[in-house]
Amino acid sequence: MTHQLKTEDRFSYIEVGEGTPIIILHGLMGGLSNFEDVVDFFGDNGYKVIIPELPLYTLSLINTNVKSFANFLNDFIEFKGFDKVILLGNSLGGHIGLYHTKQFSEKVQALVITGSSGLYESAMGSGYTKRSDYEVIKKKAQEVFYDPEVATKEIVDDVYAIVNDRNKLVKTLAIAKSAIRHNMSKDLPNMHTPTCIIWGKNDIVTPPEVAEVFHELLPDSDLYWIDKCGHAAMMEHPDEFNRILLEWLNQRGF
Numbered sequence: 001m002t003h004q005l006k007t008e009d010r011f012s013y014i015e016v017g018e019g020t021p022i023i024i025l026h027g028l029m030g031g032l033s034n035f036e037d038v039v040d041f042f043g044d045n046g047y048k049v050i051i052p053e054l055p056l057y058t059l060s061l062i063n064t065n066v067k068s069f070a071n072f073l074n075d076f077i078e079f080k081g082f083d084k085v086i087l088l089g090n091s092l093g094g095h096i097g098l099y100h101t102k103q104f105s106e107k108v109q110a111l112v113i114t115g116s117s118g119l120y121e122s123a124m125g126s127g128y129t130k131r132s133d134y135e136v137i138k139k140k141a142q143e144v145f146y147d148p149e150v151a152t153k154e155i156v157d158d159v160y161a162i163v164n165d166r167n168k169l170v171k172t173l174a175i176a177k178s179a180i181r182h183n184m185s186k187d188l189p190n191m192h193t194p195t196c197i198i199w200g201k202n203d204i205v206t207p208p209e210v211a212e213v214f215h216e217l218l219p220d221s222d223l224y225w226i227d228k229c230g231h232a233a234m235m236e237h238p239d240e241f242n243r244i245l246l247e248w249l250n251q252r253g254f
Contacts (some may be wrong), residue, residue: 004055005032011076013052017043019230020109020254022086024051025093026072027115028175029141029159030232034090038245039237045246047086052076055094064171065178066092070100077107081172083210086254088112088245090232091205094178102187110254111195112245113214114230115203118184120176120210134160146202188217195221198241200229222248 014032016039018188024035039049054069064078068081073096077085086109089097094116101108137160142148195218199211208225215223224244226233234241 002036003076009079011079013050013076014039015048015050016040017046017048019046019048019052021048021080021082021084022084022088023073023077024049025087025096025231026051026054027091027093028056028172030093031155031164031231033074034232034235037041038088038210038234038242041242042246043240043248045107049078052136056175057168058236060147061170061174064174064211065179066095066099066175066182073097074104074107077110078156082178083107084109086110086112086249087113088246090114090234092117092175092179095184098184098191099134099182101193102184102191106195108193110249110252111193112198112248113195114198114233114241115200115206116210116214117179117206118182119207119213122245134223137163137176144205144232145236146200147230147236148226149233152228177240185213185217188214189219192219194252194254196245197221197223198233199223199225200231200236201225202228204233205231224248231237 003016005012005014024044026032031193034049043049053096055072055219085107087097090156095118096120097111101111138156141151141159142154145151197211197214201208211223215221226237226240229236
C-alpha cells in the first residue's frame with residue numbers, strides 16, 4: 001500500500017482526500033492494499049476515504065465476532081467525529097457494514113456491499129485442514145478470483161501466514177462461526193438505508209444468487225453485475241467497480 005497508516009488512540013487507519021466520508025471495511029483475509037484503486041479514485045473525486053484496520057485478531061476470543069467489529073466501527077466513527085458516513089465492505093467487511101447499519105442506521109448515509117457475507121457462510125473459514133501445504137493455500141486464494149493471476153505471491157503469502165498462525169487461525173474459525181450466528185436474512189427487510197450491491201458474476205465464494213437475495217430483501221437497493229469477476233470486484237475490475245459506484249453515488253445524491 002502506498003498510503004501511510006496513521007495510528008491515533010487505539011485506531012490504525014489510512015485516510016485520503018476530503019469530502020463525504022467513505023469508510024472501507026476489509027474482509028477476513030483481505031489486506032488494506034486490496035482497495036488501493038478505490039482509495040485513489042474516490043480520494044481524487046470529492047470523498048474522504050478511510051480504511052480502518054479491523055481488530056480481527058486482537059480482541060479476546062469471546063469478543064471475536066461480527067457484533068464486536070460493528071461496535072468497534074461505531075467507536076471509530078465517533079472518534080473521527082463523523083455525523084454521517086458511507087460504508088463500503090467486501091466479504092466479511094460487507095457483513096460488518098450490514099450489522100453496523102442495523103444497529104446504528106442513523107449514522108449510515110449509504111451502504112455498498114460486494115461479495116458480502118451475512119446470508120451464505122459455507123465458504124468462510126473452511127478448508128484449512130491442509131494449511132501447511134502452500135500449494136493448497138495458493139489454490140484456495142486463486143479460487144477467490146475469476147482470473148487466478150490476480151492472486152499474486154504476496155496475497156498467497158499473506159493468507160498462508162494467517163492460516164499457519166495458530167492464534168489467527170483460531171480467531172478465523174471463531175469469526176466464521178460468528179458469521180453464521182449473525183445471519184442477516186430476518187433483519188434486511190427492515191433496513192431502509194440506500195444500498196449499492198456490486199457483485200462478480202463468477203463469484204464462487206458468495207455466488208450470484210446471494211446477491212439476488214440481498215437485492216430482494218433490502219428495500220432500497222440496486223444490484224450491479226461485473227462479468228468475468230470473482231469475489232473481490234474492486235481488485236479484479238477496479239475501473240468498472242469505481243465507475244459503477246461513482247454513478248450510483250451521483251444518482252443518489254451522495
